[in-house]
Amino acid sequence: MDIESNHSSPVLTDPAPINKSRLGIHSNLLSYAPSGGSLSSSKYRNVNIPRKKPGKLDEVCSNACLDAMKSSSPPRKKLIKDGADTAYGTWMLKHPSALNSFEEIANFAKNKKIAMFLDYDGTLSPIVDDPDNALMSDDMRFAVRNFAKYFPTAIISGRSRDKVYQLVGLTELYYAGSHGMDILGPVRKAVSNDHPNCNESTTDQQGKEVNLFQPAREFIPLIDEVFRTLVEDTKGIKGAKVENHKFCVSVHFRNVDEKNWQSIAQCVQDILDKYPRLRKTHGRKVLEVRPMIDWNKGKAVEFLLESLGLSNRDDVLPIYIGDDLTDEDAFKVLREGNRGCGILVSSRPKETNAVYSLRDPSEVMKFLNSLVTWKKVDAS
Numbered sequence: 001m002d003i004e005s006n007h008s009s010p011v012l013t014d015p016a017p018i019n020k021s022r023l024g025i026h027s028n029l030l031s032y033a034p035s036g037g038s039l040s041s042s043k044y045r046n047v048n049i050p051r052k053k054p055g056k057l058d059e060v061c062s063n064a065c066l067d068a069m070k071s072s073s074p075p076r077k078k079l080i081k082d083g084a085d086t087a088y089g090t091w092m093l094k095h096p097s098a099l100n101s102f103e104e105i106a107n108f109a110k111n112k113k114i115a116m117f118l119d120y121d122g123t124l125s126p127i128v129d130d131p132d133n134a135l136m137s138d139d140m141r142f143a144v145r146n147f148a149k150y151f152p153t154a155i156i157s158g159r160s161r162d163k164v165y166q167l168v169g170l171t172e173l174y175y176a177g178s179h180g181m182d183i184l185g186p187v188r189k190a191v192s193n194d195h196p197n198c199n200e201s202t203t204d205q206q207g208k209e210v211n212l213f214q215p216a217r218e219f220i221p222l223i224d225e226v227f228r229t230l231v232e233d234t235k236g237i238k239g240a241k242v243e244n245h246k247f248c249v250s251v252h253f254r255n256v257d258e259k260n261w262q263s264i265a266q267c268v269q270d271i272l273d274k275y276p277r278l279r280k281t282h283g284r285k286v287l288e289v290r291p292m293i294d295w296n297k298g299k300a301v302e303f304l305l306e307s308l309g310l311s312n313r314d315d316v317l318p319i320y321i322g323d324d325l326t327d328e329d330a331f332k333v334l335r336e337g338n339r340g341c342g343i344l345v346s347s348r349p350k351e352t353n354a355v356y357s358l359r360d361p362s363e364v365m366k367f368l369n370s371l372v373t374w375k376k377v378d379a380s
């Protein structure tokens with residue numbers, strides 16, 4: 001397994017047992033529970049802000065972080081030499097290709113409404129060295145736009161909501177930025193009334209009334225301060241890049257020489273020491289600093305389902321497609337609640353709570369197009 005331990009997240013600490021039928025369908029899909037793991041609106045009422053216990057030695061923390069940074073970044077050449085294809089093939093027995101398993105998924109989705117949740121980087125756009133160049137192809141944009149005509153679709157990204165909207169550029173979708181801490185979704189009174197301090201009624205680009213949900217709103221000035229500090233602290237580290245996502249900050253080390261990763265880890269650790277209400281998570285060659293609140297992409301999926309009037313319904317199949325550690329929170333929610341299925345985008349074996357897999361964004365596009373074709377035939 002190449003996944004790193006995500007010290008500040010419950011992700012993957014207790015993976016649900018994988019239980020598949022002969023055909024490879026996850027048990028979730030065979031026993032769809034209408035009210036399993038039901039989402040009570042009171043869940044959102046008090047978004048928890050626990051305090052971090054002080055006392056860990058900086059050195060220990062940044063070394064643990066460094067190990068995690070290394071284990072999440074195996075050298076490509078080594079993987080190939082070690083027989084990556086065999087390992088991938090074995091892994092795919094556990095997480096079959098959503099394309100090869102399309103018939104099974106379609107059978108299960110029959111007479112159900114699919115709700116689609118899509119991550120952005122590594123899912124809709126290929127991973128590239130410069131985050132500013134992570135562009136979605138026109139074909140992918142066309143596919144997502146077309147898909148959204150048939151199925152409610154939301155993008156849930158680690159990037160700021162504005163940035164991901166700018167990159168995707170489709171008004172037909174719902175957007176959640178900052179790992180779900182900034183959601184622009186449909187107005188739904190039952191949800192809005194439960195979150196007086198997090199919700200705000202507003203209008204979208206088309207003047208349509210929408211609901212803005214920001215459970216970490218109070219952290220905006222702090223995150224801005226952290227962003228500026230990290231820019232300053234990392235400016236001497238060649239290749240480091242810091243992004244401000246309004247509710248979280250990304251510190252990229254993709255272009256940093258490995259001998260300087262320790263310095264990156266230390267800069268982040270210094271922030272955590274200074275601001276105990278913040279925590280760190282890991283992504284693909286990126287460390288992220290975010291508010292220590294009980295909110296993540298999984299909670300965002302639950303929130304959007306409820307906002308769309310699609311939670312607790314046995315005629316709804318939520319599907320989440322993502323490539324990163326932070327997407328595991330969403331896979332887990334769908335898996336544990338028997339509510340739907342996760343699809344991990346990965347071309348190498350990874351420990352995951354997703355049921356199925358797809359190799360790369362081009363396969364994601366094929367899968368979306370296949371669902372549209374299937375839906376058209378089903379409807380005719």
Ligand SMILES: O=P(O)(O)OC[C@H]1O[C@H](O[C@H]2O[C@H](CO)[C@@H](O)[C@H](O)[C@H]2O)[C@H](O)[C@@H](O)[C@@H]1O
Nearest residue numbers: 120121127128129131134157158250254284286
């Ligand atoms: O949740 P996502 O939409 O997948 O966003 C997660 C992070 O994506 C971006 O970083 C990743 O993609 C970059 C471009 O391909 C790549 O250079 C980087 O190494 C990856 O970590 C984004 O820049 C981050 O801020 C997001 O948190």
